[in-house]
Amino acid sequence: MHIGLKFCFSLLLLLATLSVSAQRKPVIVPAPSSDSLKILSELMFNGQTDMARYEANDLFMKLLRNDLFNPNSYYFSFDSIKALSVMTSSDSKFKIFTWALPLKTDCFETFGLMLVYSNKSSTYKVIELHDISHELVHPEKEVLKKGQWFGAVYFQLIEKKYKGEKYYTLIGWNGTDALIQYKVIDVLMFDRNDDPVFGKLIFRGKGFYGSKRLVFRYSDKVVMKLRYETMTYTTVKTRDHKRHNARINTNNDEALHANKRKVTSKVKTEELIMFDLMVPMRPELEGQYQYYMPLSETANAFYFDDGRWVHKQIKTSDDSTNVHTPENGLMPH
Incomplete structure (x- = not known):
């Protein structure tokens, strides 16, 4: 009888533990406005006029904001809305929602919202991002705050830590010009009020210092x-x-110096931001970015070292392989 009671007590304790664990595990559910957002996103891309697309976008923004103000919004899924990029940090600090509105002029306008955890209030707050990329003369030099942002539809989020400080690096695409595309590597930090700050002096290498x-x-x-x-x-x-x-070459004759060639190879595996260096088709087209194309002679990359993204060129052999590409968000053309 004693053994039976002990077994029953252990079983009840196990079930109680499993029940608590199940309660703590977050349940991901579709956002309340998912169906409406999906329909609106189709209108944003296929509306007959720019006015119709803007109207759909305004309503899209309103519904998305309303969903994010829900106390449980962090656990909402927006996967069914293919036009919406959602980047989520692994530490649950934030989610960033970005999308592009295509216009009849072949330009895109970029929009964004953030859901950020506030340490002061112990709740998530909603922050609207305002794209000011077209206003910036030297965007590489600017630190952007108070919701100002170099607009981009993000397709990758990289998280690094150095000396206790968290670095969030975002990679995205911007299409505000009909003839020119932009791709962006931006760095996201948070101030003491948990408001987003975009831009940090973190890049090293020739041509990248000061950015x-x-x-x-x-x-x-x-x-x-x-x-x-x-x-x-x-x-x-x-x-x-x-x-x-020295015994043979008593006259120090250079002809008797025999050259020896040493070839060494080394296999390396690294986590890198790989990128094409963009150059003008002809030297006289420098600065006219609608004529810039990839330079494929050498592979270019950034590696993270001591809290910095450091540039290097890689001369790779034919057997170089991409072992793993983290899939996160949208991949624009």
Whole structure:
């Protein structure tokens, strides 16, 4: 009888533990306005006039904001809305929602909302982002606050930590110009009020020093690679050594110096932001970004080191492989 009671008590304790665990596990459910948002997103892309698209976008923004003001909004799913990019930090600090509105002029306007956890109130707050990319003369030099933002539809979020500080790096696309595309690497931090701050002096390398974000401008007719990947590649180094035989070469004759070539190869696996360097089709077109295209001679990358994104060029062999590309959000053309 004693053994039976002990078994029953253990079973009840186990069931109670499982019940508490189940209660703590968040349940992801479709957002209340998912169906309406999906219909509106189709109107935003297929409306007969720009006015119709703007009206659909305004209602889309309103419904999305209403959903995000719901106390349980962090656990809402928006997966059914393909036009909406949702980036979620692994530490549950924030979600960022971005989308682009296509216009008849072949331009795109970019919109964004954020759901950010406030340490002061212990709740999530909603922040609207305002794209001011068209107002910035030197966007690489600006730190943007108070909802101001270099608009982009984000398709990757990279999270790094250095000396206890969290770095959120966002990679996205901007199409505000009919002839030029933009791809952006931006850095997101939070101030003492848990408000977003975009831009940080974090990039190192020739041509990148002094930049708080990176903006790549190029023709709307080409594709630029910009992806965070785990890359395995083989590097090959060749070195020539001169050998000198003092017993034979008594006259120090250079002709008797025999060269020895040493070839070494090394396999490396790294997490890198791989990107194409964009250059004008001809030198006289410099600064006319509608004529910029990828330079494919050398692979370019950033690696994270001591709290910095450091540029390097990689001369890879033919057997270089992309082991894993993190899938997160939308991938524009």
